[in-house]
Amino acid sequence: MAVYTDVTEPQLAEFLDRYDLGSLSSYKGIAEGVENSNFLLRTTGGTYILTLYEKRVNRGDLPFFVGLMEHLAGRGLSCPLPVHDRDGNALGELSGRPAAIFTFLDGMWTRRPSPEHCRAVGVALARMHESARDFPLTRPNGLAPPDWRPLYESCAGRADEVEPGLSAEIEAELADFEANWPGHLPKGVIHADLFPDNVFFLAGELSGLIDFYFACNDLLAYDLAITLSAWCFEQDGSYNVTKGRALIAGYASVRPLDEAEYENLPMLCRGAAMRFMLTRLYDWLNVPDDSFVTKKDPREYLKKLRFHRGVREASEYGLEKAAVTKGMA
Amino acid sequence: MAVYTDVTEPQLAEFLDRYDLGSLSSYKGIAEGVENSNFLLRTTGGTYILTLYEKRVNRGDLPFFVGLMEHLAGRGLSCPLPVHDRDGNALGELSGRPAAIFTFLDGMWTRRPSPEHCRAVGVALARMHESARDFPLTRPNGLAPPDWRPLYESCAGRADEVEPGLSAEIEAELADFEANWPGHLPKGVIHADLFPDNVFFLAGELSGLIDFYFACNDLLAYDLAITLSAWCFEQDGSYNVTKGRALIAGYASVRPLDEAEYENLPMLCRGAAMRFMLTRLYDWLNVPDDSFVTKKDPREYLKKLRFHRGVREASEYGLEKAAVTKGMA
Structure with a gap:
């Protein structure tokens, strides 16, 4: 609604x-x-x-x-x-x-993203980052890593209602982000919410991006991590490496990653998963059942978080460093 | 939604x-x-x-x-x-x-009907009745007077939860309808749900009718009664005789009522109010609060029912018999 x-x-x-x-x-x-x-x-x-x-x-x-x-x-x-x-x-x-x-x-958002869709989204995201380089206004990210702990704490220890042990798991992650978040990576204006329902396609081509109401200044590669987590998992929660490779390659074809961005992808993806898990967790616990808002299950992003935690090297997302950092995917 | x-x-x-x-x-x-x-x-x-x-x-x-x-x-x-x-x-x-x-x-439904809107709706309703005269298919009204008692009984005596004494009031009305409903009046295809959100206006003119999914064969003047009850009451529940006069006059300008239709208007209006009160009552008691359906308050139509019960003569709706039955309003 x-x-x-x-x-x-x-x-x-x-x-x-x-x-x-x-x-x-x-x-x-x-x-x-x-x-x-x-x-x-x-x-x-x-x-x-x-x-x-x-x-x-x-x-x-x-x-x-x-x-x-x-x-x-x-x-x-x-x-x-x-x-x-x-x-x-x-x-x-x-x-x-x-x-x-x-x-x-014109255009329709796709309910079933293909690798071709993912590549086009990667291209569009990088173009957005490049096009916004000289945008003069700035807006801090209201859902950046420093905001995650207060958001988690506003759930008042109720995370275990969603899954036993979840509180401890979140605590451990937050501590890791606080110690190791790569805040030095290149920054710019990011979309921060490029889910499939915000990307239109027409006759197989990407026809536009919508819904810039989470846009803000933050790490560019974090936006790639958000988009990857939104587009490249199957309904059963498994990571689709073909889609991931296509999305990252599409992005890098316009804006090659630097080495530090590439190497930090697993951490950035974990952060992206944490950010969406936490807002969903908050809504899950706090939005009344009779509200018009359709509540999304935080466990979808918990599953993604755990996948990303298991990723040892960025190459597991589908592309070797040389292919991405040179923009030659 | x-x-x-x-x-x-x-x-x-x-x-x-x-x-x-x-x-x-x-x-x-x-x-x-x-x-x-x-x-x-x-x-x-x-x-x-x-x-x-x-x-x-x-x-x-x-x-x-x-x-x-x-x-x-x-x-x-x-x-x-x-x-x-x-x-x-x-x-x-x-x-x-x-x-x-x-x-x-094209067109917009009006959130605030004026007497001019009401006149135009009366005209359009009568035109619909006339235009459907030679429509060959038929569909019985699934919410006609004989259906009201089973619908009421499916609420299992819970009407008093909405207002104390409501069950007895409904029982008395149903008995009266069963004895005195004017089933002999002229019949035809009726819209049966011509509420303001089903009528579009453009630049002050009525531009079309929508939502024919309650249409059926029933008393033509009952459709007028439904429409009158939907358009001619103010938010505070009071009847607006200027709007009522305009609506009936508009209708009669295309299709003059016969005398029996005119004289039975109060009974038909009571029936129309009963029909919408009962479906709202049913939803009020049976639709879960977390459903996407916005539940409408049955008391709005209870108030209208009581108004119509107090009407002794059809002229109280705003027009003398001679004006309506000759189509000279």
């Missing part, structure tokens, strides 16, 4: 009056997205997405998110482009919420 | 291959509708609605529903038109569900 705030026609018509988009033809709430309310908007001028930002999104972050999409679209990366009103504003207010209109992106 | 069944792109592309609609550009689940899963579908040929019929809908009824929409559209009534595949079929199968594609209808 992704309509938390409803909009009346007179409100929306008044909002639209400030844009050069023609008059309102229809709007329908979209059952996608988790954080915000999204509407498919049709005007006499075309088809758009209307987003109302809900309370979980910090208003102060909106110029970063919207500015980033505009910056990336300007660099040729396919993503929703914020539409400006006649005064030049990309952000307005509707139904008591910050609101923005975006161009509509 | 209105996506119960998800669809993968390969499944949908294969389904679309049977149509002359071009190739798939995008599809997004729509957060509207209660019974079925609806997607906004874009192809290189245009924009459509894809509906997957969920289990609550009887497959045997689908030819009636889809055929009715086609019949009404053919008579010039604006409603979604079923799209045929190359073999002439309007119904297919997708993701294990019966599925159909419909033309997209």
